[in-house]
Amino acid sequence: MPNLRELxxxxxxxxxxxxxxxxxxxxxxxxxxGMVTTYPGTPASEIGDTxxxxxxxxxxxxxxxxxxxxxxxxxxxxxxxGVRALTAMKHVGLNVAADAVMTLAYxxxxxxYVIVTAxxxxxxSSQNEQDNRYYALLSNLPCLEPSDPQEAKDMTKTAIExxxxxxxxxxxxxxxxxNHTRGPVTFAKLAKPNLKGQLVRDVKRMVMxxxxxxxxxxxxxEKVEKAKGISESSPHNIVTRKGKNQMGLISSSSAYNYAVxxxxxxxxxxxxLKLGMTHPLxxxxxxxxxxxxxxxxxxxxxxxxxxxxxxxxAKDYAPNVEVFGKTDKQYFSRKGELSTRLVAAxxxxxxxxxxxxxxxxxxxxxxEIANELPSRPPILCAGCSHRASFFVIKKVGxxxxxxxxxxxCYALGIAPPLNVGDLLICMGxxxxxxxxxxxxxxxxxxxxxxxxxxxxxxxxxxxxAVYNDAKITLAVLDNSTTAMTGHQPHPGTxxxxxxxxxxxxxxxxxxxxxxxxxxxxxxxxxxxxAGAILKEALQHSGPSVVIFRAPCTLLSVxxxxxxxxxxxxxxxxxxCTNCTACIKLLGCPALIVENGKVLIDEALCTACGxxxxxxxxxxxxxxxxxx
Amino acid sequence: MKEFNIVLAGVGGQGTIxxxxxxxxxxxxxxxxxxxxxxHGMAQRGGAVTSNVRIGKNVSSPTVMEGQADVLLxxxxxxxxxxxxxxxxxxxxxxxxEKIPPTELAAxxxxxxxxxxxxxxxxxxxxxxxxxxxxxxxxxxxxxLTRNIVLLGGLSATEKVPIKTESVLEALKELVPAKHVxxxxxxxxxxxxxxxxxx
Numbered sequence: 156m157p158n159l160r161e162l163x164x165x166x167x168x169x170x171x172x173x174x175x176x177x178x179x180x181x182x183x184x185x186x187x188x189g190m191v192t193t194y195p196g197t198p199a200s201e202i203g204d205t206x207x208x209x210x211x212x213x214x215x216x217x218x219x220x221x222x223x224x225x226x227x228x229x230x231x232x233x234x235x236x237g238v239r240a241l242t243a244m245k246h247v248g249l250n251v252a253a254d255a256v257m258t259l260a261y262x263x264x265x266x267x268y269v270i271v272t273a274x275x276x277x278x279x280s281s282q283n284e285q286d287n288r289y290y291a292l293l294s295n296l297p298c299l300e301p302s303d304p305q306e307a308k309d310m311t312k313t314a315i316e317x318x319x320x321x322x323x324x325x326x327x328x329x330x331x332x333x334n335h336t337r338g339p340v341t342f343a344k345l346a347k348p349n350l351k352g353q354l355v356r357d358v359k360r361m362v363m364x365x366x367x368x369x370x371x372x373x374x375x376x377e378k379v380e381k382a383k384g385i386s387e388s389s390p391h392n393i394v395t396r397k398g399k400n401q402m403g404l405i406s407s408s409s410a411y412n413y414a415v416x417x418x419x420x421x422x423x424x425x426x427x428l429k430l431g432m433t434h435p436l437x438x439x440x441x442x443x444x445x446x447x448x449x450x451x452x453x454x455x456x457x458x459x460x461x462x463x464x465x466x467x468x469a470k471d472y473a474p475n476v477e478v479f480g481k482t483d484k485q486y487f488s489r490k491g492e493l494s495t496r497l498v499a500a501x502x503x504x505x506x507x508x509x510x511x512x513x514x515x516x517x518x519x520x521x522x523e524i525a526n527e528l529p530s531r532p533p534i535l536c537a538g539c540s541h542r543a544s545f546f547v548i549k550k551v552g553x554x555x556x557x558x559x560x561x562x563x564c565y566a567l568g569i570a571p572p573l574n575v576g577d578l579l580i581c582m583g584x585x586x587x588x589x590x591x592x593x594x595x596x597x598x599x600x601x602x603x604x605x606x607x608x609x610x611x612x613x614x615x616x617x618x619x620a621v622y623n624d625a626k627i628t629l630a631v632l633d634n635s636t637t638a639m640t641g642h643q644p645h646p647g648t649x650x651x652x653x654x655x656x657x658x659x660x661x662x663x664x665x666x667x668x669x670x671x672x673x674x675x676x677x678x679x680x681x682x683x684x685a686g687a688i689l690k691e692a693l694q695h696s697g698p699s700v701v702i703f704r705a706p707c708t709l710l711s712v713x714x715x716x717x718x719x720x721x722x723x724x725x726x727x728x729x730x731c732t733n734c735t736a737c738i739k740l741l742g743c744p745a746l747i748v749e750n751g752k753v754l755i756d757e758a759l760c761t762a763c764g765x766x767x768x769x770x771x772x773x774x775x776x777x778x779x780x781x782x
Numbered sequence: 783m784k785e786f787n788i789v790l791a792g793v794g795g796q797g798t799i800x801x802x803x804x805x806x807x808x809x810x811x812x813x814x815x816x817x818x819x820x821x822h823g824m825a826q827r828g829g830a831v832t833s834n835v836r837i838g839k840n841v842s843s844p845t846v847m848e849g850q851a852d853v854l855l856x857x858x859x860x861x862x863x864x865x866x867x868x869x870x871x872x873x874x875x876x877x878x879x880e881k882i883p884p885t886e887l888a889a890x891x892x893x894x895x896x897x898x899x900x901x902x903x904x905x906x907x908x909x910x911x912x913x914x915x916x917x918x919x920x921x922x923x924x925x926x927l928t929r930n931i932v933l934l935g936g937l938s939a940t941e942k943v944p945i946k947t948e949s950v951l952e953a954l955k956e957l958v959p960a961k962h963v964x965x966x967x968x969x970x971x972x973x974x975x976x977x978x979x980x981x
Contacts, residue, residue, distance in 0.1 A: 158956070172803075172810045172818070197822055279821050303817075303842070336844040337806050337818035412842040419840065496847045517849040521867040524903045528864055529892070531793065531884040533829035571889065709827070738888045744828050747883045748891055756883075758926065 159208045165345040173340040175333045176201035178304035179243070179271060182311025184213055186267070187346030188239045191217040192226035194611065195640035196245030197280040198334035199273035203243055204641060207652045215348040219643050219652040222582070222611040223248035227255045227270065234268035234324070235361065236352030239315055243271040246287045247581065251612070253290070256324070258363050260294045261371035263322040263378070266352065267315030270296075271327045273334050276409075276456045276492035282562065282581065284490065286457035291326050291434035295375050297382045298326040298434035299391065300408040304338040310391065310431065312343075317385055321378045326434070330456060332409040332492065383435045391431025392440055398424040402506070403448035405441070405465060407433050407455055410493050414454040417499035421508045425452075436464055442472030452505060453480040456493050479505050534570055537745035538712070538761025540705035541565045543679035544632050545573040546741060546765065547703070548601060550682070551689045556599040557592045561585040563605035564639045565632045572742045575603065583612025590616075590625035599693050601628045607637035607645040609662055614669065620698040621670040628692045629700045631662055632679075634707040642710060666700040673699035680705060682768055708761050723778035724760035725767055727753055731774035737766040785838030786944050787846040788937075791865035792857025793882045795827040797930030800957065801855070802833035804934060807953035808945045809837050819844035828885075830861055837944060853942060855933055857916075858882050859900045869907045876936050876977070877904075878916035878929060912936065912977055919972040925962075928969035935973025940981070947974070 161171065162181050173181065179202050183191060191210070193203035203219060210217040220226035223244040230240040244252065249272045256270065272290070275281040291298035299314050301307040307329060314325040359367050360374075386392060396415070400423060406414040407430040418425055428444045430436070445451055445468065453462045462480040469476050479501075481487045486501035496514060503510050535542050545568045552558065560566055560576035561584065569576035578588050589602035604613050609631055620627055637643040644650050646660040666674045673695040677685035685703065692699035715722055724745075733753050738746045745759035746766060755766075755775075767775040788805065792798040799820045806818035820833045834846045849870045856862025856877030869875065883894045897913075904911055914936045916929040923932070931954065938947040951970060958966045 170810065172806045172816065331821070332819060332844055335820050335822060337803060337816075337820075338844075339810050339815065409844075412844070416840075416843045494845055494847065495843045512847070512849060514848055517867065517870070520907065521848070524863060524866060524906070528860065529884045529886045531828075531830040531861070531864075531886070533794075534885055536827040735888070735891060738885075742885050742889060744882075744885050746885075746888055748888045748893065750893055751891070753888075 159205055160212070162205070163209055163213055167342055167344045169342040170339055171342070172337050173304050174201060174337050175304045175307045175329065175335065177205050178308040178340050179311050179327070180205040181340065181342065182308040183241055184345050185308070185343050186239065186312045186315045187348050188241050188315065189215050189348045189350035190230055190233045190238055190240040191215060191243070192220050192230045192240070193243040194220055194223045194226055194248055195637055195643040196248050196273070197640055198275060198331040199243045199245045199271060200640045200643070201334070202271060203652070204643065207654070210653050213348060216350055217652045219645065221646060223252040224255050227252040227259065230268060231255065231259050231264070233352060234264035234266045235262070236265065236354045238266040238350055238352045239268070240266060241269045241271065241311070244273070245281065246272055246274040246285055247281060247283065248272070249287055249290055251582065256290070256296070257294050259324055260296050261363055261368055261375055262361055264318060264324055265322065267318035268324040269311060269314040269318060269327050270324055271329065274328060274330045274457070276330055279331055282579065284457060286460055287326070287328055288433055288460045289458070291328070295379050296324055296326050296434070297321065297385070297432065298328055299431060300328050300433050301333055301431065302408050302411045303333065304336060305340050306431065307333055308340055313391065317382070320385065321382055323378050328408070330409045330492070379435055383438065386432045386435050386437040387439055389432045389437065392437045393429055394426055394444070395429045396425070396427040398426045400424045401449040402452065403428060403444055403450070404452045404454055405430065405444070405461060406453070407431065407461060410454045410456045410498070413493050413495045413498040416495040417502050420495065420499050420511060421502055421506070423502065423506065423508065430461065433461065436461070436468070438468050441465055441468050445469050445473035445476045448476060450477045450479065452502065453478065454487060454493070454498055458489060532570065533567055534742070534744060535564065535567050536708055537743050537759040538708035538763040539564070540634055540679050540703070540708065541568060541632050542573065542741055542743060543682065543705070543763070543765050544630065544703040545575045546769070547679060547682050547685045547689060548630060549573060549575055551686050551693065552599060552601050556601055557589070557596060558601055558603060559585040559588040559592060560603040561605065561608050563608050565603055565605055568603065570742065572739055582608055583616055586613050586627070586629050587616035587619065589627040590620055590623070593625055593627050601630050601693070603630050603632060606631060606633040606635060606647050606662060610646045610660070614665070617666065617669050617671065617698070624697050626696070627698050628689070629698065630689070631700060631702045633662060633702050633704045635704070636707050636710060638707045638709070642707065662702055663700070671698055671700050673697070676702045676704050678705055679703040680763060680765060708763065712761050722762050724757040725755055725762055725764060725775055726778050727755055728774045728776055730772055732772055734771065736771055737769055737775065740769050741766060785836060785841050787851050788835040788853045788855060788943065789846050789851040789865055789868045790833040790835070790855045790857065791861040792831055793861060794829045794831050796857045797927070798831055798833045798857055801930045801934050802835050804950060804953045804957055805835045805945065807957065808949040811949040811952060812945055814944065815839055815841055817841055817844040830864060832865060853937065855937060857930060857933065859897065860884065860895070863900055863903055866904060866907050871908050873908045873910065874940060874942055875904055875908060875911045876933060876940065877911065877913055878933060879913050880917045880929065912940070912980060914973060914976055919976060920969055923969035923972055924965035928966050931966045931969040932973035935970035936977040939974040939977035
């Protein structure tokens with residue numbers, strides 16, 4: 156969006172290009188949602204970030220909550236006193252929030268409440284590729300699946316309507332290719348957000364003690380029955396293409412786009428049933444579709460969520476229909492994302508049609524050049540303070556120390572030459588897993604965590620370490636922002652989601668408050684001092700915390716640029732022996748080799764000076780000031 | 783109109799996402815149906831990135847299939863090469879010659895492959911290659927950060943893309959920060975003229 160303020164314009168029928176996530180925000184504004192809560196996570200981050208930009212002007216409340224569970228609970232409170240609310244998170248965020256979501260389904264809501272869960276097929280920026288449609292089945296919550304930005308906007312509104320009709324939260328399940336696709340979107344009218352609620356006491360509905368929970372479970376199942384009716388007549392469940400062939404396709408979400416194009420590519424004359432509301436499924440509608448076809452192909456990304464349910468429907472409605480998908484013979488993969496090519500290949504195999512494009516030949520030609528291509532994996536930026544921290548950690552800890560790590564930019568510490576990171580599961584797992592590793596190995600163990608993740612998920616683990624006297628060191632790599640997802644604020648940054656200043660919550664004080672006896676803050680770029688402190692921390696008898704504090708270099712460079720301060724690149728002196736120690740120790744992208752000579756790429760160098768402090772010949776020096 | 787596919791390939795931080803968005807906004811201005819897709823990946827800077835722009839009435843998938851790019855806009859030579867899977871003998875490649883060496887090369891003490899080698903490999907797929915002096919022209923415009931816009935100007939000059947040059951310029955003015963509009967427009971024009979002269 157050229158200017159995010161354009162989203163606030165009440166210009167119905169206006170046609171603009173929006174990112175899927177921006178379209179969801181327009182949906183928020185067209186629905187009068189009064190509260191938005193989130194914890195950033197790719198591919199959902201721009202929902203919160205966009206709301207953050209415009210919340211004040213739009214008259215709604217937004218916050219970056221400390222984690223997804225808190226985000227859901229805050230919004231659930233508002234929705235239970237009648238305010239429309241939305242919470243956005245990445246797919247694994249719903250694992251964190253699940254405890255709240257499962258029982259909130261019993262309690263229900265008064266104001267409409269939407270939970271956006273952004274799945275990441277292909278793990279473009281995630282630790283797994285779980286299919287969150289199963290959360291709809293597990294929790295009994297209705298689920299909508301948009302396939303493009305227009306639908307992402309429209310379904311945000313539909314989700315609120317369904318939520319209020321059923322008094323139940325609704326899941327809006329997207330995938331990376333919906334969140335991060337830009338497409339034309341037509342605006343509808345804006346609605347005034349309402350942030351005023353009133354608690355109407357209803358203990359039986361709202362206080363989930365066993366006696367009430369039993370009642371509310373029955374109520375929830377009644378709501379699911381009602382939801383089935385909504386799904387049967389939903390405009391989002393629709394036959395989008397009618398063919399003469401006896402084959403019918405059923406698809407949803409991003410996979411639907413590939414299905415449409417694959418059908419065109421192969422010239423198939425088939426019908427397509429597009430499912431936008433995928434929990435509960437419109438069984439009667441699907442049953443009718445199965446009855447008029449002899450063969451059904453189910454095209455969906457990740458797990459056979461639709462397929463297993465549709466096979467059950469087939470038993471009742473059309474026992475002889477043949478179903479193709481990914482359960483028996485795998486025509487489509489259960490892993491990774493789909494594409495028009497993959498869907499077309501599956502359809503070609505099923506129908507016996509020949510693909511009009513010889514992909515094999517294209518792959519072959521590409522393989523010839525691809526084999527020799529140097530890889531370019533994600534890396535820590537030039538000047539990143541984490542590089543300095545990892546250098547210190549590795550120097551002190553060496554090979555005999557274990558390094559459970561965590562979710563954030565610092566997960567990139569596993570790349571050579573730093574090679575720090577031994578176990579990574581989920582947000583906050585490092586500090587706790589470290590305790591198991593340390594007890595079982597008896598070896599020194601340094602858990603790595605970032606500042607935002609510290610507030611998100613480290614506190615119970617840290618308290619556990621103190622109370623059970625685990626011999627671990629927690630290295631908090633504090634760059635004072637949530638860097639990986641786009642520099643969102645967190646409780647340690649001093650400002651809030653709506654831009655207002657806040658009192659910073661000090662990580663060192665929190666650690667001390669948890670009972671940690673050894674807590675020190677170091678500057679990672681002062682490698683000698685930082686190393687000495689870390690050594691001392693490792694020798695401490697109980698758990699210790701060392702905070703490596705230096706701001707994210709992207710932010711400090713941006714700040715300097717804004718102030719008109721020129722950053723002078725470091726330079727390599729003539730006495731350089733080209734031993735490449737700097738490169739071998741640090742792997743900074745600003746250090747390059749040309750014809751055997753080590754050079755510094757001035758465009759990338761942020762003048763952090765780390766290379767100068769590790770050079771064994773003192774052959775790297777700060778550039779001289781010529782201004 | 784048949785569909786028209788553009789693949790933009792570069793390194794995180796080079797502005798491929800902005801360039802793709804400009805093309806998308808311009809396409810909507812021209813009343814075209816368009817999908818722009820981008821992968822943000824794990825790193826803020828330095829990783830390989832591609833964006834796709836697909837234009838056409840029946841386009842619904844946001845991603846370009848292998849061998850189906852009409853234009854490949856290469857922001858970095860090795861990344862241009864890495865995206866050749868999207869190219870065929872009908873693809874026009876417009877690329878920058880400005881190298882960003884992957885850290886793997888430095889670690890192995892290997893020099894970045896020379897342009898001749900890279901071009902020879904690209905020629906195995908298509909002979910239609912235009913190399914733009916992005917860095918020189920961007921500096922001439924007033925900021926090296928406008929290299930992506932130089933390339934966009936070059937793309938418009940080929941008249942191969944079904945988007946009006948004025949629309950691209952208009953979208954550009956809307957999408958870059960107000961105080962940088964002037965140098966970006968200059969960068970666009972320098973890229974445009976460079977390719978016009980070459981053609």
